[in-house]
């Protein structure tokens with residue numbers, strides 16, 4: 001039995017198309033959903049072939065088992081918007097005898113709207129029953145930066161770093177999200193020896209308020225107008241092959257690039273590759289050092 005355990009958190013993804021309405025309702029948190037937006041979301045999952053099984057959930061599970069091996073500690077996955085829930089992961093950790101829990105989100109950049117939400121779910125579930133070492137952000141982790149830098153080094157394309165957009169009001173609240181994203185992009189470009197790069201947001205939701213921009217689709221228009229011919233997309237705000245990568249980049253952005261006569265490629269996502277798992281393991285070890293046994 002180990003005194004420490006890890007709760008590895010992610011956004012969550014429906015296991016099958018039939019789960020999409022309940023999943024979307026969870027994301028909306030009780031706010032109304034337009035039938036057209038729901039139909040559109042179902043169509044996107046269906047287009048990716050997620051009928052009865054979801055490869056993203058298999059990637060998260062593979063990452064969990066690899067991290068467990070690397071750390072020799074129990075690792076439990078907890079999802080923000082689907083099962084297994086963060087609270088279930090916490091109960092498993094406590095049931096296994098953990099008195100210290102490292103909380104790590106598979107998203108490197110802090111925003112109150114994103115990581116802040118994971119933290120609240122974790123803290124509420126633990127409710128003082130264990131010490132929590134929560135990782136707020138790992139956007140400038142040297143291993144993570146080096147991994148991405150290796151993927152853009154030597155390209156002759158214009159590199160576009162991307163991340164999930166968020167409502168623009170976060171900037172008035174002094175949220176560090178955009179600054180952390182730009183810092184990752186700068187560090188990766190610097191280490192990868194890339195001089196020709198820009199940053200854009202992606203995956204904005206139709207919530208009726210302004211979101212952070214520029215959106216990648218508009219940005220591709222600008223790049224084409226500027227005479228750019230080849231683009232390499234490096235999504236620094238994500239780490240695996242989920243809907244926002246496989247639809248928003250591989251389908252939507254690819255389609256827009258085609259219309260503009262731009263050649264668009266994207267880097268391979270880290271997913272469960274051993275080098276990335278080592279990066280995660282090192283982050284967890286440092287977090288647990290803050291709450292000694």
Ligand code: FEC
Nearest residue numbers: 011012013014027028056107114164205206207242243244
């Ligand atoms: O592959 C999958 O099944 C899941 C892909 C997925 C990831 C993801 C990551 C982030 N989101 C963030 C913020 C928001 C905000 C809203 C929002 C809405 C959606 C919808 C889907 C969705 N997100 Fe997402 N997000 C993923 C999927 N996201 C599906 C709902 C339909 C749609 O808009 O397309 C708006 C909520 C609202 O309506 O009020 C805000 C942020 C991240 C990156 C950090 C993280 O991974 O947690 C930030 C992956």
